[in-house]
Amino acid sequence: MALLEVEDLSIDYPRGRVVDGLSFTLEAGGCLGLVGESGSGKSQSALALLGLLPEQARVQGSLRFQGQDLLALPEASRRRLRGSAIGMVFQDPMSSLNPYLRIGSQLTEMLVVHRGLGQGSAEAEALRMLEAVRIGDARRRLRQCPHEFSGGMRQRVMIAMMLLLKPALLIADEPTTALDVTVQAEVLRLLADLRREFGLALLMISHDLGVIAEVADQVLVLYGGRMMERGPVPQVLGQARHPYTRGLIACRPRLDSPLGRPLSAIPGSVVSARDARTGCVFAPRCELARALCQRQRPVWTSVDGGAGLACHAAAGWPENGDG
Amino acid sequence: MSRYALLRLLTALPTLLLLVTLSFFLMRLAPGGPFDGERSLPPEIEASLRAEYHLDEPLPQQYLRYLGGLLRGDLGPSFQYQGFRVRELIAAGLPVSLSLGLLAMALALLLGGATGVVASLRPGSVLDRGLMSLAMLGISVPSYVVGPLLVLLFAVLLRWLPAGGWEPGRWSDLLLPVLALALPQIAAIARLLRGSMLEVLRQPYIRTARAKGLPESRVVLVHALKPALLPVLSYLGPATAGLITGSVVVEQVFGLPGIGRYFVQGALNRDYTLVLGVVLVYGAMIVLFNFLVDLLYGLLDPRLRRA
Amino acid sequence: MAEGLWPLLRRDRGALLAAALLSLLLLLILLGPLLSPYAVDSIDFDADWAQPPQWAGRHWFGTDGLGRDVFVRSLEGGRVSLLVGIAATAVSLLIGVAYGAIAGYFGGRLDELMMRAVDILYALPFLFLVILLMVLFGREFWLVFVAIGAINWLDMARIVRGETLALKQREFVLAARASGLGDFAILWGQILPNLLGTVAVVATLTVPQVILTESFLSFLGLGVQEPATSWGALVNDGAREMERTPWTLLFPAGLLALTLLCLNRLGDALSDALERGAD
Ligand SMILES: Nc1ncnc2c1ncn2[C@@H]1O[C@H](COP(=O)(O)OP(=O)(O)OP(=O)(O)O)[C@@H](O)[C@H]1O
Ligand code: SF4
Ligand SMILES: [Mg+2]
Numbered sequence: 001m002a003l004l005e006v007e008d009l010s011i012d013y014p015r016g017r018v019v020d021g022l023s024f025t026l027e028a029g030g031c032l033g034l035v036g037e038s039g040s041g042k043s044q045s046a047l048a049l050l051g052l053l054p055e056q057a058r059v060q061g062s063l064r065f066q067g068q069d070l071l072a073l074p075e076a077s078r079r080r081l082r083g084s085a086i087g088m089v090f091q092d093p094m095s096s097l098n099p100y101l102r103i104g105s106q107l108t109e110m111l112v113v114h115r116g117l118g119q120g121s122a123e124a125e126a127l128r129m130l131e132a133v134r135i136g137d138a139r140r141r142l143r144q145c146p147h148e149f150s151g152g153m154r155q156r157v158m159i160a161m162m163l164l165l166k167p168a169l170l171i172a173d174e175p176t177t178a179l180d181v182t183v184q185a186e187v188l189r190l191l192a193d194l195r196r197e198f199g200l201a202l203l204m205i206s207h208d209l210g211v212i213a214e215v216a217d218q219v220l221v222l223y224g225g226r227m228m229e230r231g232p233v234p235q236v237l238g239q240a241r242h243p244y245t246r247g248l249i250a251c252r253p254r255l256d257s258p259l260g261r262p263l264s265a266i267p268g269s270v271v272s273a274r275d276a277r278t279g280c281v282f283a284p285r286c287e288l289a290r291a292l293c294q295r296q297r298p299v300w301t302s303v304d305g306g307a308g309l310a311c312h313a314a315a316g317w318p319e320n321g322d323g
Numbered sequence: 324m325s326r327y328a329l330l331r332l333l334t335a336l337p338t339l340l341l342l343v344t345l346s347f348f349l350m351r352l353a354p355g356g357p358f359d360g361e362r363s364l365p366p367e368i369e370a371s372l373r374a375e376y377h378l379d380e381p382l383p384q385q386y387l388r389y390l391g392g393l394l395r396g397d398l399g400p401s402f403q404y405q406g407f408r409v410r411e412l413i414a415a416g417l418p419v420s421l422s423l424g425l426l427a428m429a430l431a432l433l434l435g436g437a438t439g440v441v442a443s444l445r446p447g448s449v450l451d452r453g454l455m456s457l458a459m460l461g462i463s464v465p466s467y468v469v470g471p472l473l474v475l476l477f478a479v480l481l482r483w484l485p486a487g488g489w490e491p492g493r494w495s496d497l498l499l500p501v502l503a504l505a506l507p508q509i510a511a512i513a514r515l516l517r518g519s520m521l522e523v524l525r526q527p528y529i530r531t532a533r534a535k536g537l538p539e540s541r542v543v544l545v546h547a548l549k550p551a552l553l554p555v556l557s558y559l560g561p562a563t564a565g566l567i568t569g570s571v572v573v574e575q576v577f578g579l580p581g582i583g584r585y586f587v588q589g590a591l592n593r594d595y596t597l598v599l600g601v602v603l604v605y606g607a608m609i610v611l612f613n614f615l616v617d618l619l620y621g622l623l624d625p626r627l628r629r630a
Numbered sequence: 631m632a633e634g635l636w637p638l639l640r641r642d643r644g645a646l647l648a649a650a651l652l653s654l655l656l657l658l659i660l661l662g663p664l665l666s667p668y669a670v671d672s673i674d675f676d677a678d679w680a681q682p683p684q685w686a687g688r689h690w691f692g693t694d695g696l697g698r699d700v701f702v703r704s705l706e707g708g709r710v711s712l713l714v715g716i717a718a719t720a721v722s723l724l725i726g727v728a729y730g731a732i733a734g735y736f737g738g739r740l741d742e743l744m745m746r747a748v749d750i751l752y753a754l755p756f757l758f759l760v761i762l763l764m765v766l767f768g769r770e771f772w773l774v775f776v777a778i779g780a781i782n783w784l785d786m787a788r789i790v791r792g793e794t795l796a797l798k799q800r801e802f803v804l805a806a807r808a809s810g811l812g813d814f815a816i817l818w819g820q821i822l823p824n825l826l827g828t829v830a831v832v833a834t835l836t837v838p839q840v841i842l843t844e845s846f847l848s849f850l851g852l853g854v855q856e857p858a859t860s861w862g863a864l865v866n867d868g869a870r871e872m873e874r875t876p877w878t879l880l881f882p883a884g885l886l887a888l889t890l891l892c893l894n895r896l897g898d899a900l901s902d903a904l905e906r907g908a909d
Contacts, residue, residue: 052533083536090527090534098528100549100625109545113537145625161535338750346762353766459898463890465842467849467862468883471869475880479873486873568757572849576869586758587850590765602758609755 001067003028003168003201004049009061011044011053011225018044019225022061024218028168031195031202033216033233035209035248041225042205043091046171049203050088051078066168084114087162091174093154097146103157104142110164125164132197133160133190152183156190163194170195171203176211188215209248213237221245224281227300231307241303241314244282280312288313331617335610342606343393343599347386350595357402357593376402389599398603399596403589409600413582417604419489420574420581424566424608426501431508431562436555438509439516440548446521454513461510466569470503470576487578500577504569508562515558519551526550553623556616563612567605645899648892655889659708666690666702683877692877694867703859704882708889710860714775714853715841719833721779722840726786727822727829733787734794735817745791748784756781757843764852774853778843786832793828797821831904835897838890845886861886 004026011019019041026032034042047053049063051070063070065086070078082088090096098106107129108122117125123142130138133156146154155175162170172191176184192215195202204216212219212233219236221228221244229242240246280286283293290312298310312318356378358369373379377388392399398409442454477499478486489496523529524547532546533539574583582601589597639645683692683700691700733744760777767773797803803820811819845862847853854860861882868879 050534052530079536079538081536082534088534090531092527095527096531098532098546098550100623101546102625109537109541110535113535113541147626158531341750342755342758345759349759349762350766355766459894460887460891463838463894464883464887465846467846467869468865468887471865471872471879472883474869475872475876479876564755564757567755568846571761572846575850587761587765587852590762598762602762605755605758 002026003030003066004203005062005064006049007062007064009045009048009059009063011041011048012058012060014056017225019048022220022222022225022227024220024230026169026201026203026218028201029195029199030218031204031216033212033219034203034205034222035207035212035219036222036228037207040222042207042222043173044225045222046088046173046203046205049171050082050086051075052082080114083110083162083167084165085167086169086171087165087167088171089155089158089162089173089175092178093151093158094146094178096158097154099146102143102145103149107142107157107161107164110161114165126160129160129164130157132163132194133157135160150183152179152187155179155183155187159187159190159194163198163200166198167200169201169203171205173205174207175204177206177208184211191215209237221248226281227310228282229307229309229311231303231309232305235305235307241307242309242311243286243288243313245309247285280310290317292317332610332614335614339603339606339610343390343603344386346599346602347389347595348382350590350593350598351382351385353593355593357595376400389596393603398600401594401597403592403594403597409596412585412597413600413604416580416582416585419579420570420583423497423500423504423573423579423581424563424570426497427504427508427566427570428559428562430501430505431512431566432555434505435509435512436516436552438513439555440520440543442513443517443520443524443551444543451517455517458510458513461506462514464507466503466507467572467576469506470500470573473499473503474576487576489577489579496577496579500573500579503576504566504573507569508565511562511565512555512558516551516555519554520547523547523551549623553620556619556623559616560609560613563609567608639899639903642899642903645896648895648899651888652892652896655708655885655892656712659705659712662705663702666699682875691881692875694871694875694878700878700881703864704861704885707859707861707864707882708885710854710858711841711844711862711886712889714778714844714860715837718775718779718782718840718844719836721776722782722786722836723829723833724783725780726783726832727790727825729783730787730790730792731794731817731821731825734791735798735813735821737795737798741791745788748787752784757846760843761847761850761852764847771854771858774844774847775840778840778847782836782840782843786829786836789828789832790825793825794821797824827904831897831900834893834900838893838897841886841890841893 002025006025007023009019009022010017022041022045024032034045036042044053044057048057048059049065049070053059059071061071065081070081073081097103104123104126107126108117108119111117111122111125112119115122126142127138130141135141135153135156141149146157149157155178159170159175170191175191176187179187188211191202191204194200195215202215204212206212216233218231219233220230221236221242223244228244229236229240236245237249240249278297279295280289280293280298283289286293292312296312298312298315300308300310301315302308303314357376358364358372364372370379377385380388389399396410398413401407401409401412404412438454438458442451445451474486477484484495484499487496529542529547532542537546570581571583571586573579574581575587582604585594585597586601586605588594589601683690691704694700694703729744729748733741760781763777764773798821803816806816806820841861844853844860845865848860848862849866851863851866854863856863864882865879865886868875868882872879
């Protein structure tokens with residue numbers, strides 16, 4: 001039994017669908033990278049896993065975590081899973097910690113609320129965890145408020161907070177995007193180390209293929225709320241078959257020039273799933289697109305080596321009638 | 324922090340001085356004097372009275388004399404209540420006014436706070452819209468309308484409570500006045516807090532708190548309420564001013580022997596020192612409350628602590 | 631900007647209701663006295679004193695302790711209250727817009743000085759001074775709204791200054807300046823017209839405040855004097871007689887509250903719309 005099995009996840013708002021038919025599995029201790037341009041639905045999918053979407057969002061499909069059907073759980077049980085079995089680290093460490101509360105109480109409350117620990121032992125654990133994420137002078141740091149920390153340190157505090165209860169799964173939503181390049185590398189290394197140390201499964205969200213290549217073993221490419229391609233990292237990033245994945249790779253900044261061109265160098269502008277309900281969502285920007293792509297949604301096709309993708313071209317134009 | 328606090332307190336002094344000065348000269352510029360009541364006094368007696376109260380001195384000298392008295396903690400003699408010092412009159416009325424004002428403030432904070440939080444949890448719901456309509460009504464109906472209506476309902480029609488008056492120690496006498504005084508402020512605070520709660524609940528750190536699996540009550544009361552209280556805190560200054568002006572009429576409506584009645588009556592009778600004394604007390608209370616607000620601000624907002 | 635408000639406002643049913651009610655109240659206040667056979671201070675010697683509301687004698691709101699018709703008096707009081715409200719708002723608008731626009735437009739030292747003064751004035755419990763003013767200098771009718779207007783211009787000045795600061799960076803102002811137009815010509819021709827939307831909203835919110843202040847003064851017996859009357863004065867009279875003639879309290883108090891409610895609701899909606907329009 002895999003740790004997390006997502007099947008046909010869709011998220012609808014009154015204004016339209018933002019995630020459409022997402023499926024993947026994540027083994028215990030594994031790492032799945034979720035890539036895609038801004039607005040492709042990465043954060044929405046993550047929030048759906050935690051059950052933190054706004055009220056008007058309607059979630060369909062099946063989310064099985066450690067064998068339980070998350071969508072069928074009552075809210076109270078889902079809440080108890082959050083933070084204790086599934087942790088989440090957000091993109092912006094500046095605004096994701098409460099600026100009005102001391103770091104210490106933001107850390108210890110996890111242990112007090114979930115484990116019923118007393119203040120003293122909770123503080124001792126918090127201290128240990130701060131040291132595990134390599135924050136020096138941790139005892140004094142506990143008494144400080146977030147504004148006294150640098151961005152990278154805040155993100156490490158955030159990670160420490162979410163690992164306090166030794167969750168089986170950590171979702172990291174662009175944890176390094178808001179950080180300096182050198183700090184980025186540090187945080188990524190920390191995450192990799194902690195993963196090994198705690199036997200943690202990681203769902204790594206990023207629009208940076210370099211990050212994914214570094215930490216993930218599986219990758220899922222998302223565009224307009226739909227899965228484009230999915231599979232083992234070496235296969236998908238090494239021999240990409242989907243035009244969108246290839247586009248991402250082609251316009252990826254070179255590793256030695258970190259301030260390279262942004263990802264959206266694929267011509268055209270990003271769509272969301274609600275813009276295109278029929279056909280392939282990538283068709284407006286795809287160089288290979290034909291009439292069929294406008295009309296008919298490509299079906300999911302598995303290929304050798306464990307990968308899969310949704311593209312008419314890669315499937316050899318399975319035309320029915322015209323093209 | 325204590326030096327900062329002291330500094331704040333000192334910078335408030337010019338405001339008080341300005342207030343006293345303005346009031347002093349405003350009153351002296353007005354026609355009439357304390358001794359032209361119904362029966363006119365023989366000129367010699369009036370002259371001797373004026374001399375006794377130093378009213379025959381030039382105005383700047385009187386002003387300095389008054390300030391000098393203030394420095395010694397002396398508010399001067401009352402003209403209207405002959406034989407009484409202003410300090411004694413205020414000391415007699417202040418406990419009533421203070422109880423009224425502080426109770427109303429506490430009620431406004433508690434009830435207004437609770438209403439604001441509850442309304443913010445389900446924005447747009449029937450409950451929210453109902454509470455906010457009531458709050459809108461609350462800010463539209465001033466204390467001097469609420470007061471008589473409360474008396475009409477609870478004293479005249481239902482006969483549950485006395486219509487007014489005051490006996491030391493009988494706290495039920497304060498029930499209706501406090502309610503009348505507090506209602507507009509309850510409404511104002513509820514509206515303010517609802518708005519700032521909605522703002523705070525949108526913040527990323529609230530999403531983090533939920534992602535930590537905290538119970539919703541803790542998310543709201545610990546993570547959201549503290550920052551949301553900051554705007555309410557800055558409203559406490561104006562709220563104090565509102566409560567004080569409100570108390571002037573509420574004391575009149577309910578016949579409470581506070582210092583509010585001295586203010587209007589004193590001005591009508593040209594009881595210069597009494598009015599100045601009351602203005603000074605009111606001004607000092609506003610200054611004091613603003614000062615407390617500043618201190619609390621420092622406690623609530625860690626980013627200000629070092630400044 | 632002002633044209634942009636209407637579509638936003640149109641969807642707010644509560645605000646529309648408030649506007650409709652307000653128009654109705656206005657109509658009633660202006661035309662109502664024509665419906666009644668009684669005059670403001672005429673005493674109906676045929677009717678009993680202190681008569682409860684009744685249809686037959688055409689004393690729809692009853693009569694007061696002197697036998698005067700409460701319906702006519704309430705509407706007359708409303709006319710005075712609204713008049714004071716609008717006049718005092720006009721005073722505060724005049725001062726506030728001029729002050730704020732000058733401070734914002736010229737900026738620099740002058741702006742700093744002017745806004746510092748506003749800060750100091752904000753800290754003063756102004757209503758006390760107005761009370762003193764009213765008590766000491768007789769109770770002249772014009773003094774009521776000049777005094778009230780004079781304390782209510784601070785908000786207007788602050789908001790107008792902020793808007794002006796933003797406006798003077800806009801191209802059309804820069805263009806006007808480049809074409810050699812004088813400062814006051816620009817203030818009058820370019821800045822002022824663009825302030826109208828904001829000013830209208832602030833004014834809408836000022837009117838109920840002013841009415842509140844006036845009725846507060848009248849309640850203390852310091853505002854409008856007999857034989858003239860206003861809602862505050864009527865509430866004061868009614869409160870004194872409420873055990874005998876509760877209707878003399880209820881009707882003017884109700885009309886006052888309803889008017890303020892509608893004005894506040896409308897002002898709220900307008901400022902919401904303005905805020906949303908700004909994004
Ligand atoms: N509350 C909401 N109501 C309606 N649509 C929403 C809501 N929140 C997000 N969306 C839409 O969902 C789509 C996906 O958003 P999401 O935040 O998941 O993108 P993302 O892939 O995380 O992008 P980024 O890289 O910018 O974080 C977007 O088109 C967005 O407009
Ligand atoms: S289905 Fe057509 S449009 Fe979509 S990616 Fe493949 S070729 Fe391009
Ligand atoms: Mg995102």
